[in-house]
Amino acid sequence: MDLLRFVTAGSVDDGKSTLIGRLLYDTRQVFEDTLASIERASHAQGLDELNLALLTDGLRAEREQGITIDVAYRYFATPRRKFIIADAPGHVQYTRNMVTGASTAHLALILVDARKGVVEQTRRHSALAALLGIHHVVLCVNKMDLVGWSEARFREIEEEYRAVARSLGIDAVTVVPLAALTGANIVHRSGELGWYDGPTLLEFLEAVQVPDPARRAPFRFPVQYVIRPQSREFPDYRGYAGTVAAGSVRVGDAVRVLPLGAVTQVSAIDRFEESLSEASAGDAVTIRLTDELDAGRGSMLVAAHDPIAPVDVVEADVCWMREDAPLAPGQQVLLKQTTRRTRAVVESLIDRLDVHQLTREPSPAQLRLNDIGRVQFRLMEPVVADLYEACRETGAFIIIDPATRHTTGAGMTRAAAPAAAAGAG
Amino acid sequence: MTAHAVMPVDHDPGLDLLEAEAVFIMREVAAEFERPALLFSGGKDSIVLLRLAQKAFWPARFPFTVLHVDTGHNFPEVIAFRDRRIAELKARLVVASVQEAIDEGWVQEERGPRASRNRLQTPVLLAAIARHQFDAAIGGARRDEEKARAKERVFSFRDEFGQWDPRNQRPELWNLYNGLHLRGEHMRVFPLSNWTELDVWRYIARERLEIPSIYFAHEREVFQRDGMLMAVSPFLPRLPHERSFVETVRYRTVGDMTCTAAVRSSAKTVEEIIAEVATARVTERGASRADDQFSEAAMEDRKREGYF
Numbered sequence: 001m002d003l004l005r006f007v008t009a010g011s012v013d014d015g016k017s018t019l020i021g022r023l024l025y026d027t028r029q030v031f032e033d034t035l036a037s038i039e040r041a042s043h044a045q046g047l048d049e050l051n052l053a054l055l056t057d058g059l060r061a062e063r064e065q066g067i068t069i070d071v072a073y074r075y076f077a078t079p080r081r082k083f084i085i086a087d088a089p090g091h092v093q094y095t096r097n098m099v100t101g102a103s104t105a106h107l108a109l110i111l112v113d114a115r116k117g118v119v120e121q122t123r124r125h126s127a128l129a130a131l132l133g134i135h136h137v138v139l140c141v142n143k144m145d146l147v148g149w150s151e152a153r154f155r156e157i158e159e160e161y162r163a164v165a166r167s168l169g170i171d172a173v174t175v176v177p178l179a180a181l182t183g184a185n186i187v188h189r190s191g192e193l194g195w196y197d198g199p200t201l202l203e204f205l206e207a208v209q210v211p212d213p214a215r216r217a218p219f220r221f222p223v224q225y226v227i228r229p230q231s232r233e234f235p236d237y238r239g240y241a242g243t244v245a246a247g248s249v250r251v252g253d254a255v256r257v258l259p260l261g262a263v264t265q266v267s268a269i270d271r272f273e274e275s276l277s278e279a280s281a282g283d284a285v286t287i288r289l290t291d292e293l294d295a296g297r298g299s300m301l302v303a304a305h306d307p308i309a310p311v312d313v314v315e316a317d318v319c320w321m322r323e324d325a326p327l328a329p330g331q332q333v334l335l336k337q338t339t340r341r342t343r344a345v346v347e348s349l350i351d352r353l354d355v356h357q358l359t360r361e362p363s364p365a366q367l368r369l370n371d372i373g374r375v376q377f378r379l380m381e382p383v384v385a386d387l388y389e390a391c392r393e394t395g396a397f398i399i400i401d402p403a404t405r406h407t408t409g410a411g412m413t414r415a416a417a418p419a420a421a422a423g424a425g
Numbered sequence: 426m427t428a429h430a431v432m433p434v435d436h437d438p439g440l441d442l443l444e445a446e447a448v449f450i451m452r453e454v455a456a457e458f459e460r461p462a463l464l465f466s467g468g469k470d471s472i473v474l475l476r477l478a479q480k481a482f483w484p485a486r487f488p489f490t491v492l493h494v495d496t497g498h499n500f501p502e503v504i505a506f507r508d509r510r511i512a513e514l515k516a517r518l519v520v521a522s523v524q525e526a527i528d529e530g531w532v533q534e535e536r537g538p539r540a541s542r543n544r545l546q547t548p549v550l551l552a553a554i555a556r557h558q559f560d561a562a563i564g565g566a567r568r569d570e571e572k573a574r575a576k577e578r579v580f581s582f583r584d585e586f587g588q589w590d591p592r593n594q595r596p597e598l599w600n601l602y603n604g605l606h607l608r609g610e611h612m613r614v615f616p617l618s619n620w621t622e623l624d625v626w627r628y629i630a631r632e633r634l635e636i637p638s639i640y641f642a643h644e645r646e647v648f649q650r651d652g653m654l655m656a657v658s659p660f661l662p663r664l665p666h667e668r669s670f671v672e673t674v675r676y677r678t679v680g681d682m683t684c685t686a687a688v689r690s691s692a693k694t695v696e697e698i699i700a701e702v703a704t705a706r707v708t709e710r711g712a713s714r715a716d717d718q719f720s721e722a723a724m725e726d727r728k729r730e731g732y733f
Contacts, residue, residue, distance in 0.1 A: 002438050031705070070591065072575040073568045075621050082439050084619060096596060103598040225452045229485035237484055243449045243600075272480040284448040284481070297456050321596050336601050339456070398601045405605035406582075407595040 004205060006138075007086040007101035007129070009094075010111030011121035015142045019111060019180035020074060020087060021052030026187035027202065029076040030055060052180075071101045080206045090121065095355065095370040098128045099319045099410060103396070106210040107136035114147045114177070117157045123164055124355045130168040131317060131353075131372065131412070133392055136210050137165060138174045140201065145179040149192040168358075174208075176201050214281040217391045218308070219247035219255075220384075221301040222338035227286055239270060239286035240295060245338065245393035246386075247303075248280035249287070254304035257295045258384045259419075263304045264291040281393075298340035300384040300394075309418040310382030315350065316411035317388075318367065318375045318399070326366035327375070327399075327409065335377065335411070337397035343380040350374035374414065382419040388412035440628055444477065447616035449600060450579060451481040451563070454614050455488045457604030458561040461614075462519070462554070463489040464733060467503035468679035469636055470565030470617060472510075473625055476632055477616060478563075479514060489563065490517045494550050496542040496681045497524035498660040503679055506637040521553035538662045541683040547732050551587040554611060561604070561612045564733050569621045570709065573725035579618050585609040587731035613733075622709050623702050630695045640698065642675045642690045653686035677702075677709050 010016040024030055038054040074085040086101030108129040112122050139161050147153045158175040165173045184190035187202045224242040253266045268288040269276040279285045320327045331346045352364035352373040367373045388395030399409035454461050465471045478487035511518045523545050526532045532545045568575050578594050580602045646657040648667045657669045661683050674687035692698045
């Protein structure tokens, strides 16, 4: 059974919690004790019917203030698939939360209220999904009951959204009419939507195939940890443990160790007492090499003939997540990319994305909390990086504050200059 | 859900994915921390953790100290199991004892028939982390267990007081975990974040892992309290109206005898447990954890104090 990860986004009051609650409830994931507790809470709120939104209720501060602070992860399974939902709250800290939720998602589920149609937040959420490399969006046109189940209204919203998606480069869009409150078209079909001949939301989620670009990308293996048992049974064992970030590798393949540059051969691929002949993207393995090399955590194995060269000037779209200080030119930061951590300096801020207008303002003085902008970094040591759209695993990095050690931002590599050309960078 | 349960466990790409993710997380901990510990309770989740640690560093031994917070009210079967498994793995075990902490006078035993040592585990755990200078503690918590856990990070930051502050958590993107911290701060790490109860059981079946006998159906003298079946034991005084009887039960979770309830069950094999879990209509913690029944936010409050 495979796994689909999706992020949900919507603006305030468009029924996202009810939709997720309905998805869990109608796929029978809700246990009796949980149900009893939301029944009590629904009655306390003076409601006659079950408030399914309470199923996604979170921390005390959130209940007290009626807000959602943070991304929550929810799990459900059907006989066909297992699902992980990253539930990103719509209002407070929406950029930081949406970017976080989208970073591990295969597709985005975006909600609109059928009465309001495509609003500014719909464009913003879609733009963030596109920025994070999500090319599959399901637009859920919710509250169809409140527009008299009107096909004309649905088609109007669909057409408008398809134009928005096209302009953002989102190439796979599915639009589903539904009503989370009544459950129409979420798991079960409904007579009121007789004119709609597409899949229900769940049918779509169960069937959709999202290609993983990492599988087709060239081989990348960031060394995570060197395994040297030095035991009586394995006196000379030296293995490079890690997870294949992209592509695949076979025993006997010639590989290059970067940034060292040395070429050697894969002598074995181990996975706990088992010898594999091949490993591909996502596999956590231990690779042994024919030659003893000075490779360690942060080294990257690539195919011997792969022309990729380490870079030390990187241009990236950055989402700044620090509350108490902005990002500004001249600042020193730590970047963690794959298994490598390196010091870097902010050379320049190239532009800042206006998430309301979806335009880019050149040369901003700084990036503040929840700002997104194109930033040029100069790295103290060269790294092996791909462009984010070619390979998420090697194109993404996080920014760490050297003083507090907290994570302060996220970056997606959009351009990079080889180390040799750094002086000109 | 039922169909999921009957799927063969040997060829399950979903389990392969969860295993690879957990192995990756274990290796990040080994690489980014100086003195990592692995929290072991003898429960099924920590048994899976030990297996994943064994796999992640094979053929070397895993570079973690195993830390058990012993309330002194554990099921004897579980302690025997712990000692056997630790010896097999040639691992280093540190036991942090709640009984010793009570004897030394730095934690106070609760009084009354509903007294439990559950909350006392927190100061004892934090003291062990400080004494051994552990900078990371790997735990078996899952996000599907409870609503306060649904927002938990894989690398969960704890301040110098060991506390979890939901407003002071680090953004966590992709698989780029940030293990950097200042002296005195530490990280709780949860490699099973994305596993469900059913995944854990399916993995136990696939790996043919040994688990303590109390997970399987057996006859036990129990009494009913707050709708739950509690084991008769010297650690848990009964109220006058609480009459004991013998019932065929098993445990869905393994914790302290004072706050872990049994469920009626006839499941005698892992396969039968999987079938039972797949059709269960009550959550694991709702069925068997008295410690979560104090209030709507019981888990959240304990997490803030520094609980597992």
